[in-house]
Amino acid sequence: xxxxxxxxxxxxxxxxxxxxxxxxxxxxxxxxxxxxxxxxxxxxxxxxxxxxxxxxxxxxxxxxxxxxxxxxxxxxxxxxxxxxxxxxxxxxxxxxxxxxxxxxxxxxxxxxxxxxxxxxxxxxxxxxxxxxxxxxxxxxxxxxxxxxxxxxxxxxxxxxxxxxxxxxxxxxxxxxxxxxxxxxxxxxxxxxxxxxx
Amino acid sequence: xxxxxxxxxxxxxxxxxxxxxxxxxxxxxxxxxxxxxxxxxxxxxxxxxxxxxxxxxxxxxxxxxxxxxxxxxxxxxxxxxxxxxxxxxxxxxxxxxxxxxxxxxxxxxxxxxxxxxxxxxxxx
Numbered sequence: 533x534x535x536x537x538x539x540x541x542x543x544x545x546x547x548x549x550x551x552x553x554x555x556x557x558x559x560x561x562x563x564x565x566x567x568x569x570x571x572x573x574x575x576x577x578x579x580x581x582x583x584x585x586x587x588x589x590x591x592x593x594x595x596x597x598x599x600x601x602x603x604x605x606x607x608x609x610x611x612x613x614x615x616x617x618x619x620x621x622x623x624x625x626x627x628x629x630x631x632x633x634x635x636x637x638x639x640x641x642x643x644x645x646x647x648x649x650x651x652x653x654x655x656x657x658x659x660x661x662x663x664x665x666x667x668x669x670x671x672x673x674x675x676x677x678x679x680x681x682x683x684x685x686x687x688x689x690x691x692x693x694x695x696x697x698x699x700x701x702x703x704x705x706x707x708x709x710x711x712x713x714x715x716x717x718x719x720x721x722x723x724x725x726x727x728x729x
Numbered sequence: 730x731x732x733x734x735x736x737x738x739x740x741x742x743x744x745x746x747x748x749x750x751x752x753x754x755x756x757x758x759x760x761x762x763x764x765x766x767x768x769x770x771x772x773x774x775x776x777x778x779x780x781x782x783x784x785x786x787x788x789x790x791x792x793x794x795x796x797x798x799x800x801x802x803x804x805x806x807x808x809x810x811x812x813x814x815x816x817x818x819x820x821x822x823x824x825x826x827x828x829x830x831x832x833x834x835x836x837x838x839x840x841x842x843x844x845x846x847x848x849x850x851x852x853x
Contacts, residue, residue: 552790558809558816559769559786565812572783580787587791 536564540577546717549584549660556580585667588660599661600668602654603647607669607707610643637706644669644710652715662715666708673704749834755780756792757831760802760821768807768818793821801827 544557564573589596648662655661677700684693712718749757759775760767772793773784796802807818 548787550790550794552794552819554816555769555806555819556787556790558813558818559773561814561816562810562812563770563773563786575783576786579785583785583787583791587794 534565536561536573537570537577540574544577544580547581547585547659547663549588549657549663553584556584585660585663588657589664592657592660595655595657595661596664599651599655599665603651603661603665603668603711606647606650607643610639610646637702640703640706641710641713644707645714646710648711648714648717650714658715659717662711662717666711666715666717669704669708669711673700673708677701677704749830752788753792753796754831754834756789756796757801757823757827760793760823761828761831765820765822767821772821790819796827797821799826800824801830 541557541560544553544560548556560573560576647665651661651665652658677697680700681693681697684690684696755776756772759772763771763775769786769789772789773786776782776784776789793802793804797804802821802823804819804821807820809815809817
């Protein structure tokens with residue numbers, strides 16, 4: 533058993549940032565051959581992703597801020613351009629809940645993909661910038677989700693909380709997938725050059 | 730002219746990275762101990778051996794990069810090897826400034842240690 537866990541390696545390869553990412557993968561592979569612990573490998577790979585992201589963001593604060601601003605502007609513009617009427621067309625009801633058709637997720641996928649692509653296109657530290665934006669979307673999604681759920685639940689409109697939660701979680705998840713796809717993080721080896729600012 | 734408040738002075742020094750953190754100091758000592766064999770895996774092992782805690786190799790690189798920017802260590806790439814999946818090792822070497830920093834830290838810590846009865850005989 534000398535081959536390290538493939539999914540962990542794939543995740544670190546695609547989501548790890550910084551010039552030392554390749555060296556780190558080599559270190560993990562070398563140590564895995566000695567200790568053979570898949571748990572150890574997973575722990576190291578999963579912790580390496582936020583550590584390397586934070587390191588890169590600290591080193592290039594302005595570029596990180598610009599990437600976030602660019603991503604959010606593009607994402608919000610796309611979301612505003614999709615009227616609610618058009619969105620509601622894409623849903624059907626199952627057991628009292630609105631469930632999106634497959635193509636109902638396309639607008640969210642497109643807005644995510646476009647914002648991911650724009651960030652990746654205009655930032656040399658592509659992986660860090662796209663990943664940072666994806667993380668910000670996760671946090672914003674969780675905050676929005678929790679706030680809206682509480683609003684519905686305690687605002688006497690609990691019956692809307694379920695469909696809303698379903699809609700919001702599907703939209704954000706698909707949008708997140710779009711960001712990673714558009715930013716080129718899921719396929720191939722993206723440009724991971726550290727930026728001199 | 731007004732004297733700078735010690736807290737502000739300390740904050741400024743921390744911001745500039747003039748003080749070595751605990752982890753940074755241990756990293757420098759590990760690099761010094763390992764001499765020509767100091768790279769990610771061996772440094773992490775050295776730290777684990779002496780602290781008894783698991784070390785995240787990525788954080789070793791993150792801190793060493795910061796120490797390199799301060800001129801306390803340098804690094805060089807080795808040759809790629811098959812057991813590492815064809816990836817090279819990054820070797821770290823301590824600089825003269827790094828050794829001076831370790832000496833300063835030891836002097837400061839030794840002075841702080843003196844006269845602390847609680848720490849005598851491992852009682853604390």
